[in-house]
Amino acid sequence: MSIETQHSGGGTWARTSGLAAVRGFGLALVALPGAVLCLVLSLVSIALIPIGVGIVTTPWVLTGVRAFADWRRVVAAEWGGVRIASAYRPLPANANPWGRTFGMLGDPATWRDLRWLPVDMTAGFLTALLPAVLLLYPVEGLALAAGLWRAFPDGYWYAFVPVTGQASAFGAGALALVLLLLFRLLPAPVLRAHFRLTRALLTPSQGELAERVRVLTETRQDAVDTSAAELRRIERDLHDGAQARLVAMGMDLGTIELLLDKDPQKAKELLAQARKSSVDALAELRDLVRGIHPPVLAERGLGDAVRALALRLPLPAEVTVELPGRADAPVESAAYFAVSEVLTNAVKHADAQRLWIDLHHKDGTLRISVTDDGKGGAVIGAGSGLAGVERRLGTFDGVLAVSSPAGGPTMVTMEIPCALS
Amino acid sequence: MRVVLAEDLFLLRDGLVRLLEAHDFEIAAAVESGPELTRALAELEPDVAVVDVRLPPTHTDEGLQCALTARRARPGLPVLVLSQHVEQLYARELLADGTGGVGYLLKDRVFDAAQFVDAVHRVAAGGTAMDPQVIQQLLTRRAAADQPLGRLTPRELEVLELMAQGRSNAAIAGQLVVTERAIAKHTSNIFAKLDLEVSDDDNRRVLAVLAYLDQGR
Numbered sequence: 001m002s003i004e005t006q007h008s009g010g011g012t013w014a015r016t017s018g019l020a021a022v023r024g025f026g027l028a029l030v031a032l033p034g035a036v037l038c039l040v041l042s043l044v045s046i047a048l049i050p051i052g053v054g055i056v057t058t059p060w061v062l063t064g065v066r067a068f069a070d071w072r073r074v075v076a077a078e079w080g081g082v083r084i085a086s087a088y089r090p091l092p093a094n095a096n097p098w099g100r101t102f103g104m105l106g107d108p109a110t111w112r113d114l115r116w117l118p119v120d121m122t123a124g125f126l127t128a129l130l131p132a133v134l135l136l137y138p139v140e141g142l143a144l145a146a147g148l149w150r151a152f153p154d155g156y157w158y159a160f161v162p163v164t165g166q167a168s169a170f171g172a173g174a175l176a177l178v179l180l181l182l183f184r185l186l187p188a189p190v191l192r193a194h195f196r197l198t199r200a201l202l203t204p205s206q207g208e209l210a211e212r213v214r215v216l217t218e219t220r221q222d223a224v225d226t227s228a229a230e231l232r233r234i235e236r237d238l239h240d241g242a243q244a245r246l247v248a249m250g251m252d253l254g255t256i257e258l259l260l261d262k263d264p265q266k267a268k269e270l271l272a273q274a275r276k277s278s279v280d281a282l283a284e285l286r287d288l289v290r291g292i293h294p295p296v297l298a299e300r301g302l303g304d305a306v307r308a309l310a311l312r313l314p315l316p317a318e319v320t321v322e323l324p325g326r327a328d329a330p331v332e333s334a335a336y337f338a339v340s341e342v343l344t345n346a347v348k349h350a351d352a353q354r355l356w357i358d359l360h361h362k363d364g365t366l367r368i369s370v371t372d373d374g375k376g377g378a379v380i381g382a383g384s385g386l387a388g389v390e391r392r393l394g395t396f397d398g399v400l401a402v403s404s405p406a407g408g409p410t411m412v413t414m415e416i417p418c419a420l421s
Numbered sequence: 422m423r424v425v426l427a428e429d430l431f432l433l434r435d436g437l438v439r440l441l442e443a444h445d446f447e448i449a450a451a452v453e454s455g456p457e458l459t460r461a462l463a464e465l466e467p468d469v470a471v472v473d474v475r476l477p478p479t480h481t482d483e484g485l486q487c488a489l490t491a492r493r494a495r496p497g498l499p500v501l502v503l504s505q506h507v508e509q510l511y512a513r514e515l516l517a518d519g520t521g522g523v524g525y526l527l528k529d530r531v532f533d534a535a536q537f538v539d540a541v542h543r544v545a546a547g548g549t550a551m552d553p554q555v556i557q558q559l560l561t562r563r564a565a566a567d568q569p570l571g572r573l574t575p576r577e578l579e580v581l582e583l584m585a586q587g588r589s590n591a592a593i594a595g596q597l598v599v600t601e602r603a604i605a606k607h608t609s610n611i612f613a614k615l616d617l618e619v620s621d622d623d624n625r626r627v628l629a630v631l632a633y634l635d636q637g638r
Binding site for chain 2: 275278279282283286289290295296298299300304307308311312314
């Protein structure tokens with residue numbers, strides 16, 4: 001939801017600039033008192049820590065500051081298309097006021113918020129107000145020309161035009177028209193500059209980069225562990241399954257060779273057994289391949305692989321796919337197995353009658369949602385399959401969200417940032 | 422009967438050639454890639470094509486795509502698709518045009534030479550040959566989700582399964598060791614219970630079964 005500047009045709013600039021002016025004006029009205037209040041309360045509260053009162057009030061005040069900053073992040077994204085990352089450290093769930101206070105004060109994000117507040121109440125306020133001014137000033141000139149000049153009998157300066165009578169008022173009106181033409185496109189960029197300023201001050205820096213590195217290290221460790229476990233499973237399955245069956249088959253064939261003349265009847269029986277062994281070995285290999293990289297996924301990509309998956313479910317499932325290309329093989333594979341796990345969960349635990357699966361790609365993100373009409377109550381937690389899915393997606397910076405009120409329905413949403421080719 | 426064969430692995434291609442020749446088929450061409458297959462199908466006009474799903478150069482579902490394209494150019498061209506794995510998705514695509522003369526089998530099925538050759542003949546004659554595994558998947562799925570199949574007796578389910586694979590009443594009777602009359606009675610019972618029109622055409626029977634199985638999706 002960004003400001004629309006792409007439209008062509010008469011009148012759109014007026015709407016765009018007008019919208020920017022109104023939004024900027026509203027923003028300025030709220031931002032100034034908001035920032036002043038937040039800064040004053042924060043400073044007072046922090047100053048009161050030595051006498052104990054601050055310990056109780058600081059977490060409340062800082063939470064308020066965060067809410068204010070987060071609200072501005074949302075506004076920047078919705079009105080200016082400027083995304084600002086929010087990276088506050090999570091606090092322990094049941095920390096005491098002491099722990100909360102110093103936990104929050106130890107977060108670089110807190111200090112970044114506090115540095116941002118004075119800038120927001122000055123430069124931020126001005127850049128938010130400017131779009132309105134840029135539109136209102138020409139309006140003032142037109143108003144003077146229309147007769148407002150009579151309210152100033154002692155003369156009035158409109159920019160460099162001294163307004164003393166109707167003639168000079170028309171001059172001011174002409175200047176206003178020129179200014180209007182000059183400035184008509186400015187309000188929207190100025191408002192966006194305001195959001196960029198906010199971003200410059202609120203964007204996470206070094207500390208958050210360190211945090212990011214920590215998350216990456218963790219997910220990489222998960223990925224390495226998972227793939228090592230997967231390799232062990234494959235090795236074991238091959239060793240105990242297909243390989244053993246082929247050995248048995250070889251032995252049977254050897255015996256058959258011996259029996260062929262002596263006991264043709266027995267040889268025939270063994271032949272049947274050998275053939276059965278080979279069929280079983282193939283079936284096991286097939287299952288193994290499906291577990292590593294499903295054939296339809298390799299042949300057709302994610303959309304059809306999920307369709308094929310849905311066809312194998314014991315319940316009716318509706319699949320909608322809007323993918324204009326294919327993602328990288330590892331991403332496809334992670335997404336496929338994530339969907340597969342979520343579907344298995346839905347079939348096993350949700351008591352569902354029907355499933356809906358939706359896959360689409362938008363703004364560089366692959367979004368998958370799986371909805372069922374079951375009894376709900378699913379949670380991401382230790383031991384649940386969903387935690388595994390979350391780890392799997394984490395390797396690709398993907399996220400998992402579950403909405404599952406008791407009584408249903410359950411909706412599992414997955415997002416993986418990726419490009420399609 | 423002239424066959425065009427497409428299989429990229431030499432050992433399997435060689436084995437299939439020998440198997441088919443031993444059963445009095447004439448191998449018009451044995452090719453190893455998608456483009457070659459397309460050319461062979463267009464130029465040689467075989468009576469039936471036996472095609473591996475996965476073929477070079479893409480090593481994806483090239484064989485299946487070639488077969489579908491060839492069938493669009495020449496409707497009803499009999500095609501038997503072989504694969505290391507069977508997917509309902511592909512089975513549906515093959516059956517979609519409703520003209521018959523299609524088969525979709527696991528490669529394992531060549532182990533039973535008699536049944537495999539029977540399947541090739543059936544497809545060449547305009548019938549169908551669906552892998553039991555596809556039918557099994559469909560049946561378990563519908564049995565779990567829908568009531569009508571629950572009304573069938575175990576014997577009738579058995580008959581329905583064989584029917585869906587593309588077998589004629591005579592073949593089903595042979596397999597279940599009962600008289601053809603008994604099978605005819607079973608099939609009319611099945612059609613009645615599933616509210617389907619009766620038809621003597623093998624191919625239309627499979628389509629009817631699949632169409633029924635598609636209901637309620």
